[in-house]
Amino acid sequence: MFNKVYISDRVFWIGVNDRRKRLFENIWPLPEGVSYNSYIIVDEKTALIDTVDVTAGKCFLDTVDKYLAGKTLDYLVINHIEPDHSGEIAGILKKYPEVKILGNAATKRIFEACFGATSNFEDVGKGAVVKLGHHELSFVMTPWVHWPETMMTVDLTEKIVFSGDAFGTFGTLNGGIFDDEVNFEFYRDEALRYYSNIVGKYSNMVQKAIAKLAGTEIRCICPTHGPVWRKDPQKIIDLYNKWSRYEAEDGLLIIYASMYGNTEMMADYIARKVAEKGVRNIRIYDVSKTHISYLIREAWKYRNIFLGSCAYNTGMFPLIDHLCCELEHLGLQNRRLGIFGSFSWNGGGVKNLVKFAENIKWELIAEPVEIKGIPSDEDFRKCDALAEALV
Numbered sequence: 260m261f262n263k264v265y266i267s268d269r270v271f272w273i274g275v276n277d278r279r280k281r282l283f284e285n286i287w288p289l290p291e292g293v294s295y296n297s298y299i300i301v302d303e304k305t306a307l308i309d310t311v312d313v314t315a316g317k318c319f320l321d322t323v324d325k326y327l328a329g330k331t332l333d334y335l336v337i338n339h340i341e342p343d344h345s346g347e348i349a350g351i352l353k354k355y356p357e358v359k360i361l362g363n364a365a366t367k368r369i370f371e372a373c374f375g376a377t378s379n380f381e382d383v384g385k386g387a388v389v390k391l392g393h394h395e396l397s398f399v400m401t402p403w404v405h406w407p408e409t410m411m412t413v414d415l416t417e418k419i420v421f422s423g424d425a426f427g428t429f430g431t432l433n434g435g436i437f438d439d440e441v442n443f444e445f446y447r448d449e450a451l452r453y454y455s456n457i458v459g460k461y462s463n464m465v466q467k468a469i470a471k472l473a474g475t476e477i478r479c480i481c482p483t484h485g486p487v488w489r490k491d492p493q494k495i496i497d498l499y500n501k502w503s504r505y506e507a508e509d510g511l512l513i514i515y516a517s518m519y520g521n522t523e524m525m526a527d528y529i530a531r532k533v534a535e536k537g538v539r540n541i542r543i544y545d546v547s548k549t550h551i552s553y554l555i556r557e558a559w560k561y562r563n564i565f566l567g568s569c570a571y572n573t574g575m576f577p578l579i580d581h582l583c584c585e586l587e588h589l590g591l592q593n594r595r596l597g598i599f600g601s602f603s604w605n606g607g608g609v610k611n612l613v614k615f616a617e618n619i620k621w622e623l624i625a626e627p628v629e630i631k632g633i634p635s636d637e638d639f640r641k642c643d644a645l646a647e648a649l650v
């Protein structure tokens with residue numbers, strides 16, 4: 260039976276869950292899947308807000324049709340034109356050729372590159388208000404969260420913010436769609452992994468977007484991924500605010516690269532010493548085992564990060580090199596760093612980790628510890644300095 264999901268009397272969630280895709284953007288693992296949330300307002304005039312990914316949208320057009328119940332679609336709002344939300348635009352244009360597209364100048368450029376020129380595009384980037392009847396829509400430009408055209412749509416009547424990828428999370432909607440229907444613990448880590456991997460590079464633009472929303476009364480946040488926030492929209496705003504300010508938790512994150520176990524022994528030794536000093540929340544990851552997506556998330560979570568690498572062909576181990584390169588690219592800030600590693604002839608691991616520290620401008624909390632071959636008792640004592648500097 261057709262089970263309508265009401266956001267308010269005339270506003271509905273019409274998203275889909277994707278439990279099949281293995282890699283989001285063909286890079287980020289999706290063990291808990293992802294939802295693509297689309298929304299429809301059926302007023303005197305009708306408006307669809309974003310669509311869904313083409314791979315998951317088998318019944319999407321039929322669903323739109325059912326909600327319209329014989330009406331035509333007057334408006335298609337494009338808050339974000341990335342293909343995970345624009346997958347069904349072509350289908351919508353074909354089915355409702357008269358539909359008016361609402362977006363901004365940057366949206367129009369990408370729209371035309373993907374779907375061809377149209378005279379039905381209305382630029383709402385400069386303070387437009389669109390009246391649907393009971394509902395009135397205004398538009399907040401939030402560029403670079405995380406594409407140039409990203410914007411939010413505000414339902415002025417019901418105080419609903421359709422926020423695009425902002426305030427989104429990985430993880431499908433498993434029956435529960437609203438924040439008061441789900442256990443957020445299921446989403447907490449996936450929300451940060453989504454933020455850090457997808458949006459984090461644009462943290463300054465997230466800050467600007469949050470500042471722009473400051474004067475807006477918000478009763479409900481409808482993002483394009485994950486739960487709809489009707490009970491406590493401030494909760495996800497606060498989390499995004501914290502993450503985009505690079506605020507972090509105490510504790511210690513250790514990520515090491517080790518072929519034969521020497522650098523790993525140093526990691527375990529340091530972690531034990533740190534635990535003896537009373538630090539709880541210590542996490543150790545082998546860079547070769549855990550996908551970089553999770554390591555980036557953990558780096559976003561912890562203030563103290565120790566990186567270890569064996570030397571490898573005069574450089575660091577390739578996978579930790581990749582991680583460092585990504586962290587630098589994402590521009591993660593305000594972290595305290597410790598460095599360690601093993602080599603056998605002229606080194607390369609620690610040397611390049613130090614270069615990384617200089618480039619990313621993290622605080623180096625102690626002298627890097629570089630040892631030759633298998634760590635001796637004396638080498639382990641050098642590691643004590645790292646543990647001491649941390650606490």
Ligand SMILES: Cc1cc2nc3c(=O)[nH]c(=O)nc-3n(C[C@H](O)[C@H](O)[C@H](O)COP(=O)(O)O)c2cc1C
Nearest residue numbers: 518519520521522569570572573602603604605606
């Ligand atoms: C493929 C390969 C490349 C290496 N390149 C270097 C190097 O450029 N400089 C160096 O000092 N040691 C180099 N080594 C030696 C290792 O860094 C050394 O054995 C170290 O103790 C290994 O630490 P691990 O047990 O943590 O892997 C290399 C070893 C291998 C297997």
Ligand SMILES: [Fe+2]
Nearest residue numbers: 339341405424
């Ligand atoms: Fe996106």
Ligand SMILES: [Fe+2]
Nearest residue numbers: 341343424483
């Ligand atoms: Fe998205």
